[in-house]
Each structure stands twice: as structure tokens, then as C-alpha cells.
Amino acid sequence: MTPPTTQHTRSEQPGTATEPTAAPVLSVRDVHITDRASGREIVHGVSFDLTPGRTVGIVGESGSGKTLTCRAALGILPPHFEVTAGSIEIAGTDITTLTPARWTALRATTISAVFQDPASYLNPSIRVGAQIAEVLRVKTGLTRREARDRTLELLRAVHLRDPELVRVQYPHELSGGMLQRVLIAAAIAAGPRILIADEATTALDVTVQAEILDLLADLRERTGLALVVVSHDLAVVAQLCDEVLVLRHGEVVEQGPVRSVLHDPRHDYTRLLIAEHEQYGLERFRPAKEHA
Amino acid sequence: MTVIRRVLALTSGRIAVAVLAVIALLAALGPLLAPQNPLATSVRTLADPSAAHWLGTDYLGRDTFSRLLDGSRVSVLGSLEVALTALVVGAVPGILSVHLGRAFEWVTLRLTDTLVALPFLLFAVAVIALLGNGITQAMLVTGVLVSPLFYRVARAATLAVARSPYVEAAIVSGASLGWIVRRHLWAKVLPPLAVALAQTIGTGFVIVSSLTFLGIGVQPPEPTWGGLLASDLGYLAHQPWAPAAPALLIMVTVWACNLLADAVRDVSGEAGRALVDRRRARVHRTDQAVTTPAGGAR
Amino acid sequence: MLGRSAALFVPVFLVATFVTFALRSLSGLSPARIQLGEEATPEAIARVEAEWGLDRPFLVQYGDWFDGVLHGRLGTSWTNGSDISTLIGVGLGVSLSVATFALLIGVVVGFVLGTVAALRRTTWIDRAVTGFVTVISVMPAFVVGIVLVAVFAVGLRLFPSAGYVPVAQGIGPWIAHITLPAVALSFDVIADVARQLRTGLIAAYGENYVTGAVVRGLSPRRVFFGHVLRNALGPTLATLGLKFPALVGASVVTEWIFGLQGFGRFANDAAQAGDVPAVQGVLVVSIVLVVTFNLLVNLVLARVTPASQRGV
Numbered sequence: 001m002t003p004p005t006t007q008h009t010r011s012e013q014p015g016t017a018t019e020p021t022a023a024p025v026l027s028v029r030d031v032h033i034t035d036r037a038s039g040r041e042i043v044h045g046v047s048f049d050l051t052p053g054r055t056v057g058i059v060g061e062s063g064s065g066k067t068l069t070c071r072a073a074l075g076i077l078p079p080h081f082e083v084t085a086g087s088i089e090i091a092g093t094d095i096t097t098l099t100p101a102r103w104t105a106l107r108a109t110t111i112s113a114v115f116q117d118p119a120s121y122l123n124p125s126i127r128v129g130a131q132i133a134e135v136l137r138v139k140t141g142l143t144r145r146e147a148r149d150r151t152l153e154l155l156r157a158v159h160l161r162d163p164e165l166v167r168v169q170y171p172h173e174l175s176g177g178m179l180q181r182v183l184i185a186a187a188i189a190a191g192p193r194i195l196i197a198d199e200a201t202t203a204l205d206v207t208v209q210a211e212i213l214d215l216l217a218d219l220r221e222r223t224g225l226a227l228v229v230v231s232h233d234l235a236v237v238a239q240l241c242d243e244v245l246v247l248r249h250g251e252v253v254e255q256g257p258v259r260s261v262l263h264d265p266r267h268d269y270t271r272l273l274i275a276e277h278e279q280y281g282l283e284r285f286r287p288a289k290e291h292a
Numbered sequence: 293m294t295v296i297r298r299v300l301a302l303t304s305g306r307i308a309v310a311v312l313a314v315i316a317l318l319a320a321l322g323p324l325l326a327p328q329n330p331l332a333t334s335v336r337t338l339a340d341p342s343a344a345h346w347l348g349t350d351y352l353g354r355d356t357f358s359r360l361l362d363g364s365r366v367s368v369l370g371s372l373e374v375a376l377t378a379l380v381v382g383a384v385p386g387i388l389s390v391h392l393g394r395a396f397e398w399v400t401l402r403l404t405d406t407l408v409a410l411p412f413l414l415f416a417v418a419v420i421a422l423l424g425n426g427i428t429q430a431m432l433v434t435g436v437l438v439s440p441l442f443y444r445v446a447r448a449a450t451l452a453v454a455r456s457p458y459v460e461a462a463i464v465s466g467a468s469l470g471w472i473v474r475r476h477l478w479a480k481v482l483p484p485l486a487v488a489l490a491q492t493i494g495t496g497f498v499i500v501s502s503l504t505f506l507g508i509g510v511q512p513p514e515p516t517w518g519g520l521l522a523s524d525l526g527y528l529a530h531q532p533w534a535p536a537a538p539a540l541l542i543m544v545t546v547w548a549c550n551l552l553a554d555a556v557r558d559v560s561g562e563a564g565r566a567l568v569d570r571r572r573a574r575v576h577r578t579d580q581a582v583t584t585p586a587g588g589a590r
Numbered sequence: 591m592l593g594r595s596a597a598l599f600v601p602v603f604l605v606a607t608f609v610t611f612a613l614r615s616l617s618g619l620s621p622a623r624i625q626l627g628e629e630a631t632p633e634a635i636a637r638v639e640a641e642w643g644l645d646r647p648f649l650v651q652y653g654d655w656f657d658g659v660l661h662g663r664l665g666t667s668w669t670n671g672s673d674i675s676t677l678i679g680v681g682l683g684v685s686l687s688v689a690t691f692a693l694l695i696g697v698v699v700g701f702v703l704g705t706v707a708a709l710r711r712t713t714w715i716d717r718a719v720t721g722f723v724t725v726i727s728v729m730p731a732f733v734v735g736i737v738l739v740a741v742f743a744v745g746l747r748l749f750p751s752a753g754y755v756p757v758a759q760g761i762g763p764w765i766a767h768i769t770l771p772a773v774a775l776s777f778d779v780i781a782d783v784a785r786q787l788r789t790g791l792i793a794a795y796g797e798n799y800v801t802g803a804v805v806r807g808l809s810p811r812r813v814f815f816g817h818v819l820r821n822a823l824g825p826t827l828a829t830l831g832l833k834f835p836a837l838v839g840a841s842v843v844t845e846w847i848f849g850l851q852g853f854g855r856f857a858n859d860a861a862q863a864g865d866v867p868a869v870q871g872v873l874v875v876s877i878v879l880v881v882t883f884n885l886l887v888n889l890v891l892a893r894v895t896p897a898s899q900r901g902v
Contacts, residue, residue, distance in 0.1 A: 074805055100810070108807030121802035123817050125895045134816065135806045186806055405598075406605040408832065409884070411876045413839030414857055418869045421861030422617040498730040502843050505732050506858060518732075525736055525847060528744045535740060539733045546728040 023092070024049040025193045025226050026073065026111070030086035033068050033250075037080040043068055043250040045086065048243065052193060053220060055227040057241030057258065059234055059273065065250040066230045070196045073228075074113055075103045091193065108139050112192040116199035118179035122171040122186075128179075129155075129167030132186045139190035154185040158215060177208035181215070188219060195219075196228040201236060213239055234277045238262060246270050295483065298559035305555035311548035315541075318361060319368035326358035330515050347537055350523055359515035360537060366504065366516045367545075370431050371496030377435025378492050382442025383485055387477075389443075390450040404440045412437040413502060420508055430509035434499050438492060445488045449481040483560030487553045494549030501542050517542055599881045607659065610873045611652050614866045620644065621668040624864060642668075655870075664871035669863055674871040678853055682875065684754050685841050685852035687764070691772035692837060696779025697830070703780065704787030704826075709814075711792055719784070727781035732843040735774035739847060742770060752849030771848045775840055779833055786829045790822030797821070824895045831887035835880045 027050070033043035043065040048056050058066045071077050073088050075095060088095045091110050098106065115121050122131055132154060133147040142150060148167075155163035158181040171179060180200060187195060197216060201209040217240055219225050229240050237244050237258065244261050246254040246269065254267040265271045299305035318325075334349065341348045347356035389397045415437060420430040453459055453476050462472050503509050504518030512519075517538045524534040622630060622638035630638075639645055643654070658665060664674040707719040743751030749770050755763040794800065795818055803813045841854035853872055860868035 076801055076804060104807055104809045106807070107805055112807075113805045115798070115802075117798070120798035123799045123803070123821070125820050126817075131806075134808070134812075138809075138812065139807050183802070186802075190807060402601045402605060406602045406609070409599075409602050409835055409877065409880045410606060411835040411837075411839035411880060413836070413842050414854060414876050415839070415873065417842050417858050418861045418873060419613065421858075422613055422619060422864065422866065422869060494728075501730060502732055502840075505843060506846060521733070521736055525739070528736075528740050532740045532744055535733075535736045539737065542730065542733060543728045546730070547724070550724075550728060 022051045022053075024051050024089075025091050026050040026228070027089040028069070028073065028086070029088070031069060031072060031083055031088060032085035033065065033072055033077070034082055034084040035080055036082055041084065041250070042081070043072075046245065046247070046252055047086075048245060048255070050194065050226045050228065052224045052226050054243070055220065055229060055241045057237030057244040058228065058230045058247055059232065059237050059244060060247035061232055063249075064247040066247050067198055069247075070113065070198050070228060070230055074107070074111060074196065108135055108187070108190040108192060110192055111194040111196070112187040112190075113196040113198060114180065114183045114187050114200045116202045118176065118183040118200075119171055119174075121183055122179065124171055127168050127170055128174065128182045129169075132182070132189055135186055135189040150189075151185075154189055155182070157188075157219075158182070158185045159211070160185075176204050177212065180204065180208075180212055184212075184215065184219075188223070188225070191223070192225070194226045194228065196230070198230045199232070200229075202231065202233070209236070216240060234262075234273050246273070295486070295556065295560060299552070299555045302555050302558065304551050305559070308548045308552035308555060311544060312552065315364065315368060315545050315548070318364040320365075322361035322364045326355075326361045328355040328358045330354060330358040330362040348531065348534070350520075350527075350534075356520070356534070356537070359520060360517070360541070363515040363517050363520060363538075364541075366427060366510065366514070367497055367500050367518075367542075370427060370500035370509075371493050373428070373431035374435045374438065374496035374499060375489055375492040377432050378439040378442050379485065379489055381436050382439030382444075383446040383481075386443040386446030387450045387481065389447050390454050400443065404443045407437060408440045410437065413499070416499065416503065417506065417508060420503070427509040430503055431496075431500070434496070434503075438495060438499075441488050441492065442485065445484045446481055449484050450477065453477050453480045483556065486560070487557045490549050490553035490556060494546040494553070497542060497545050497549070596885065599885065603877060603881055606877045607656060607874060608652070610870050610877075611655055613870065615648060617864075617866065619864045619866050624668050659874055664874065665867040667860075667865055667868050669860075669865045669868075674868050677868065678856065678871055678875055681851055681853035681856045683756065684850050685838075685845070685854060687754075687757070688768050688771045688775065688844070688850065688852065689837055689841065691768050692775035693779060693830075693834075695772055695776040697783055699776070700780040700783025701787060704784040705791065707784065707788045708791035708795070711788075720788075723781050723784045726777045727785075729777055731774050731778065731840040732847060734777050735771065735844050735847040738770045738774055754850050754852075771844045771850060774844050774847070775837055778836065778840070779830070782829050782833055783826055786826045787822060790825050791818060794818045794822045820894060824891060827887055827891050827894070831884045834883045835876075838876050838879055 028046055028048050030045045030047050031043060032041055032045055034041045046065070046069050050056050058069065060066050068077065068081065071081075072083050073090070073095075075098065077083070083096075090106060093106075095103075122128060129148070129151050132151045133144075136142045136147040136150050137144070151167060152163045155166055160166050160178060160181050166174065166178065166182065171182075174182065184195075184200075195216075200216075201212050204212065213236060216227060216229070220227055227240065229237060231237055241258050243256065244254075244258050245252050246261070246267065248269050254261055254265065254270045261270060262274060265274055300309065323330075334354070336349055347360065350356055350359070385396075385400045389400045412434070416430065416434050419433050423429060423433070456476075459472060459476055462476070467475075500509075501516075501518035501521070504516035505522045507519065507522065510516050510519060520538045521535050524531065524538070527534065620635065620639055621642050621644075622635040625638060636645070643651065646654075655665065662675060664678065666672065667674055667677065703719050703723060707716045707723075710716050739751050742748045750767055751770075753767060755767050757764040800813060800818060803817045808816070838854075841852055842858055843854075844850070845852040845855040846858065853875065857869060857872040857876075860872065
């Protein structure tokens with residue numbers, strides 16, 4: 001059933017990389033996810049802790065189980081998929097104890113997410129400002145007027161030029177980069193403690209991608225947001241994360257502080273990923289190697 | 293015709309074809325099968341069902357069962373006439389609208405818009421009454437009124453073919469126009485037209501019944517399903533069950549037509565072929581599953 | 591928005607009225623035959639036709655008639671010389687009461703059925719609703735009408751079997767008289783709305799923006815009403831616009847069954863009597879009704895979904 005166990009390299013000591021001063025806001029413990037329809041286990045044990053202001057990266061090719069892991073943490077696994085072992089705690093609450101109503105209360109205020117292909121995650125028939133304002137009014141009880149003002153602040157906070165105009169536009173009138181900013185603004189509207197960015201920059205061109213990553217880093221510094229960054233692109237993870245998990249076929253093949261994983265990869269697959277990225281200027285994210 | 297074979301591979305397709313075949317037989321042989329003369333009156337008026345009169349008699353003592361059988365011909369021929377008229381009047385301009393240039397396209401599109409906006413039963417009643425009371429004229433007029441469905445279906449399929457890369461490739465590689473039409477156009481246009489035809493035959497039944505119910509298109513003594521219902525309506529107090537037989541016949545026929553349309557839609561195109569294969573595979577698997585334990589038990 | 595929709599219907603209106611007017615020439619009917627009988631002399635016929643202005647060129651007659659239509663004048667009846675607009679006005683109240691009530695029943699019941707089936711899809715509830723919708727979709731309005739009369743009026747005596755009472759004589763009797771015909775007409779609408787809404791809702795629930803709304807912490811109720819329904823409603827409304835002409839047309843049979851003196855009945859009687867101006871009047875009114883209803887639908891559609899959705 002499970003593939004031959006690959007080398008499961010942990011970092012030296014988990015404690016050295018991430019200073020465990022604060023309690024974790026998201027704690028994933030040996031999570032297994034199974035497709036009930038086919039009876040196949042897709043994710044074979046993923047674990048990580050996330051504390052405020054820190055960032056965990058998950059890297060792997062498509063189908064490696066990174067998106068399923070995120071969806072499990074958000075409680076939006078596709079039909080037939082189920083967490084069959086392990087546990088996920090959000091701000092100290094085990095998600096198996098959550099009722100649908102508590103899930104609704106928890107989303108946006110504690111845990112939130114942005115995805116690849118931002119255009120499809122916004123309702124095509126509603127102006128983007130109204131979609132952000134809806135979150136504000138429902139989750140934080142603002143009045144119509146307050147919500148409008150706060151929406152403008154949020155659009156400004158995600159570095160959108162001309163927020164007044166963007167507010168009254170429909171999703172199809174905005175570019176991919178702008179939409180991802182709007183989606184981020186909606187995701188942080190209710191002040192969540194965790195933000196999951198699932199391939200959030202994948203479809204964007206390189207300069208826009210860099211701007212979005214800067215924005216996420218900026219939000220993390222200013223609000224103490226904890227980030228989970230999922231990508232198939234090691235460069236994205238290298239730029240933003242403190243700790244990284246390398247996933248392959250649902251198996252964590254390597255996990256540890258970004259610097260040590262990139263500097264001293266112990267698994268062949270990680271080496272392969274790094275080698276593939278050499279030509280994309282990954283070097284500048286690995287100063288440790290040059291200094292050594 | 294592979295489509296026919298694939299339709300028959302579906303349970304729903306087999307049921308639809310069987311029901312429609314029975315109805316068609318009734319229409320062809322109905323007058324011969326009728327146990328009594330459908331026009332012969334008797335003193336036993338409004339009688340309950342009996343061995344002599346399976347469905348009882350009407351207000352003039354005529355045998356209801358015989359009238360029902362005799363009346364099936366008008367309904368079947370009428371609905372076929374509606375559907376075929378609509379097919380010709382709709383599909384031909386629909387296909388040509390893509391190829392004959394802007395003016396033709398504009399005019400046919402406006403005409404189609406207009407026909408769709410007309411309340412057709414109202415128009416059918418008015419036009420038929422004014423232009424002459426005959427079932428053939430009535431059905432021709434109705435056929436024209438329901439033709440927009442065929443125009444749209446044919447036009448959409450033709451447009452899809454004309455704009456597809458493989459047709460461009462065929463033109464570039466020097467294929468003849470006739471070959472392109474045979475190879476690509478028919479394959480794409482025929483299945484949706486077949487679906488529309490099946491649907492329209494069903495609609496045709498409703499229209500023919502509605503018109504004959506109002507007494508339009510037929511001369512009084514001649515029996516029709518709609519006419520039967522109309523006379524039943526007048527004697528509901530005596531025979532409240534009387535409308536059941538013609539009503540059921542109309543509904544079952546319309547249902548079978550819709551079922552056939554769905555079956556044709558399901559089996560045409562790539563998705564359809566996959567569907568049939570999947571069902572076959574499932575049937576195959578259940579066969580094995582049933583036989584294996586039975587053998588093992590022994 | 592209104593301008594663009596209206597522009598779309600102008601050619602429809604022009605073509606439809608032209609066809610309607612051409613009916614007289616095509617039918618070869620004349621007021622002279624009705625007034626003078628079969629044995630009239632050619633001179634007498636010519637005299638009567640001249641009185642009605644029928645000796646003028648076709649296009650002049652059309653222009654004259656069309657000008658009248660635009661001003662709400664539909665001419666006078668060949669059979670009794672009364673004003674057609676007045677005659678139709680009387681019947682229109684009946685027909686519109688029934689059609690509006692049928693539309694209301696159809697939309698409400700269809701909405702509930704379609705929604706329940708979509709929210710409980712692949713369960714027995716979905717199969718039951720889908721089966722029910724299939725059954726009622728093959729029941730023609732006049733068949734339903736007859737069954738309703740047999741069961742509820744003749745059998746159970748719950749409703750009057752025929753006739754109409756204006757709303758001025760009391761809401762209760764008015765509703766009682768239009769309920770059965772409205773129910774008979776509504777089956778088709780119920781089936782269409784339920785089917786279209788079910789398909790639309792299921793498609794919408796598969797979209798990413800639903801996941802997006804869920805992740806933004808919106809409750810299932812809010813996701814349904816605020817996001818899913820909005821996008822599923824467009825095609826359903828469009829179907830309703832297409833359905834309306836059939837609803838108006840079916841009034842011919844339901845008014846016959848329920849003994850209502852509506853404009854469908856008026857059209858049938860006038861057509862049988864060969865009263866061409868009266869028939870033309872009814873047809874023009876029905877076209878105006880359809881065009882107006884479709885303009886309304888387009889206006890609502892424009893509010894529900896932005897332009898890009900409709901490919902305008």
C-alpha cells in the first residue's frame with residue numbers, strides 16, 4: 001500500500017529553527033488523508049507546527065498531497081476525502097470537534113486562505129468591493145458605511161492603486177495580480193491568525209509574483225500573521241519561509257529550517273528540486289553556502 | 293447506424309423505442325384492430341366498461357376503445373407532420389445561415405426571434421381558423437411555428453464545425469467541400485437534430501391533441517384523442533374516469549419521446565460513447581460477480 | 591440597458607405585426623361575406639369593402655392599421671361593429687389574473703423543488719423530485735385542466751368548475767375561480783424552473799468561488815443565497831422569458847376548459863367566426879405582452895448578473 005519508506009530526514013533539532021516562544025496557532029500532527037472512493041491513502045503522515053509571525057513552506061510536485069493537506073486544515077476536503085489518522089489543531093482546538101457552525105465562525109477570523117487562479121475564487125457577478133465588505137459585515141459586524149471605508153483601507157493595504165475604482169469593479173475587469181491582491185484583502189479582512197497561500201503566485205508572471213510575495217511578507221511583519229506557503233517552486237519557499245517540508249507522493253521526504261534544507265539537502269529528491277532551480281537564480285537565497 | 297445501436301444499448305432507449313413502436317402500430321393498424329365501428333351510435337349511452345365495451349361508451353353510445361384506436365392515426369401522423377415540417381423549415385436555413393452571408397443570416401435570425409416570441413397555440417388557432425380548417429394545413433402552420441428550435445440547433449452545430457481547427461486543417465489540406473460536409477458536418481449536426489426531432493414529435497402530440505380538443509383541424513364525427521377528451525369534459529359528472537385513457541396515452545407518448553431524446557443526447561458524441569461503455573462494463577462486472585459466488589457455493 | 595433590450599425587440603414587433611396584418615389578405619376573408627351572406631352581389635361586396643377601406647393598396651392599409659396599433663386603437667369587429675380594444679380589455683383581466691397566478695405558483699414551487707433537489711442531490715429526495723418533475727413535464731395543460739376539474743370541482747366540489755369573478759367582488763371568490771386554471775398552466779413552468787434551477791445550482795456549487803466564500807467564513811445559508819443562487823438564477827430567468835409565450839398560448843385551451851371569457855377564448859371565437867380584425871387585435875396584444883415580459887426579464891437579469899456573464 002505505502003511506497004517504500006524514503007529517508008525521513010528531520011532537521012537537527014526542530015527547536016533551533018523556529019523559536020518556540022509562542023504557542024502554535026496551527027499544529028498538524030502525523031496527518032494521513034485517504035480517498036474513500038478508491039480506498040487509497042494519498043497523504044502519509046504530515047506534521048508541522050506554526051507559531052505567529054512564522055512561515056512554513058510545503059514544496060512538491062502536483063499530486064504530492066500539499067493541497068489536500070491545506071484543505072484538511074481549512075475543513076474543505078473534496079467529497080470522499082477524509083483525514084484517517086493524526087490530528088489538526090487550530091488555535092488549540094482539535095478540528096474533529098468542530099461543528100459546521102464553529103467551522104464557519106473560525107474561518108476568516110482565525111484561519112483563511114488564498115489560492116491559485118484568483119479569478120475563479122471570486123464571485124463573477126458581484127463587485128469585488130462588495131465581496132470584501134460582505135466578510136467585514138458578517139464577521140466583524142461593521143455597518144455598511146464602516147465596511148466600505150474599511151474595504152478601501154484593505155485595498156490600499158494590499159498595494160492596489162486606485163482602490164476607489166477597484167472597489168466597484170467586477171472580477172473580470174481586473175488582472176490576475178490585482179485579483180490576487182483583492183483575494184488577499186478579503187482573506188485578511190477579518191484579521192485571521194493563519195493565512196494559507198496555496199500556489200497563490202503560480203499563475204502570475206515573475207514580477208507580479210515577487211510583489212505578491214513581498215506583500216505577504218509585509219503582512220506577516222505588520223500583523224504577526226502565521227503563513228503556510230504551498231508551492232511547487234522552491235524559489236517562492238526560499239524567499240518567504242522559515243521551515244520547509246518537501247513532499248513527494250504524499251510522503252514528507254525532508255523537513256527542516258529553510259537554510260539547512262537548501263544548504264545541505266539530504267534527500268535525492270530535494271537535491272533534484274534545487275538543481276532544477278539553480279538557473280533561476282536560487283543562489284541568492286542560499287548565502288550560507290557561499291559564506292561557507 | 294451506430295447511434296441507433298447505442299440508443300438500444302440503454303434501458304431508457306429500449307423502453308422509449310418499444311413504447312413508440314406500439315403507438316406507431318396502433319396508428320397503422322388501429323382501424324383494423326378496433327372491435328366496433330368507431331362511428332356507430334347505439335342506445336347504450338355513457339355505459340360503464342364491460343366485455344363488449346372495454347372502455348365504456350360515450351354520450352352517443354359509441355365504443356370508446358374503438359374511437360381511441362381509430363383516433364391514434366390523426367395524432368401520430370399529425371405530430372410527425374409537425375416535426376418534419378419544423379425540421380425542413382428550421383434546419384435548412386439554420387445550416388445555410390452560416391454559409392450564405394450576412395444578409396441571409398440577419399433576416400433568418402430576426403424571423404426566428406419573432407417566431408419564438410409568438411404565443412404559438414394562440415397563433416396556431418388563429419391562423420388555422422382563418423386560413424382554412426384542415427389538419428394538414430394546421431400541422432404545416434404549427435411546424436413553421438416550432439421550427440426555431442431546429443434553426444438554432446442546426447446553426448449552433450454548423451457554426452461549431454465551421455470554426456473548428458480540424459475543418460480549417462481539412463480545407464488547407466485541400467479536401468473537397470462534399471467530403472468535409474460528409475465527414476464533419478453531418479457527424480456534428482445530425483445528433484442534435486435527432487434530439488430536437490424526438491422532442492418535437494412529443495411537442496407535436498401535445499399540439500395536435502390541444503387543437504383537436506378545441507375542434508380545430510378535424511370534422512366532428514371523426515375520432516381524435518383531443519376530441520375524446522373534449523366530449524369527456526362535458527360528461528364528467530357521469531363518467532369522471534373517462535378522460536383517463538386518452539390522457540394517459542398522450543402523456544405516455546410524450547414521455548417516450550422525451551426519453552428517446554435524452555437517450556440520443558446521451559449516446560451521441562464522445563461522452564455518449566464513454567457512457568455506454570461504462571454501463572456495459574458495469575453489466576459485465578455484475579454478471580461475473582453473480583456467477584462467481586454461485587459457482588463457489590456449489 | 592433598457593434601450594438595448596428594447597432595440598432587440600423592435601424587429602420582432604415589426605415582423606410579428608406585419609405577419610399578423612397579412613393574415614387578412616392570405617385568408618381571403620371579407621366583412622362583406624359575414625354581413626351580406628353567401629349570395630351577395632359583387633357590387634354589394636365592393637361597396638361594403640370600400641366602407642371598411644379594404645379597396646386601398648395593401649401597404650396603405652397596413653400603415654393605417656399600424657398607426658392605430660401604436661395609439662392603442664385596434665379597429666372595430668366585423669361581426670358586431672364594437673370596439674376591439676374594449677372587447678380585449680375585458681378578457682385581458684381574466685387572462686392576466688390566471689397567467690400571473692400560474693407564473694407565481696410555477697416559480698415558487700419550481701424554486702423549492704429545484705433547490706431541494708440540488709441541495710440533496712444523489713439522495714432519494716433528489717430522485718423523487720426529478721421523477722415528479724419528469725411526470726408533470728409530460729402533462730399538457732389541457733389534460734391537467736380536465737383532471738383538475740374531474741377531481742377538485744366535480745368530485746370533491748372544492749372549487750367552482752367554471753366561470754370568473756372579478757377581484758372587485760372579493761379576493762376569496764376571485765382566487766377560488768382562478769386557482770384551478772392557474773394550477774393547470776403552472777405545471778409546465780414548475781417543471782422548467784425546477785430542472786433549470788437544479789442544473790444551475792449544481793453547476794454553481796462546483797465552482798471555486800463557492801470554496802472562496804466558504805473559506806471567507808460565510809455561513810452555508812449566506813453562501814447559498816448570496817453567491818450560488820445569484821449565479822444559478824440567470825439561466826432560470828432566461829427560461830422563464832422563453833416560457834411566457836407558451837403560457838399565453840395555452841390560455842386558449844385552459845379558458846375553454848374552465849369556461850373563462852379571457853382573451854384566449856376571445857381569440858378562438860373570433861377566429862372561428864372569421865372576424866379578422868378581432869383576431870389581429872388579440873395577436874398584437876399577445877405580442878405586446880410577450881415583448882413586455884421579456885423586457886422585464888432582461889432588466890432583472892441585468893441586475894442579477896453583470897454583462898460579461900450574458901455575453902452581451
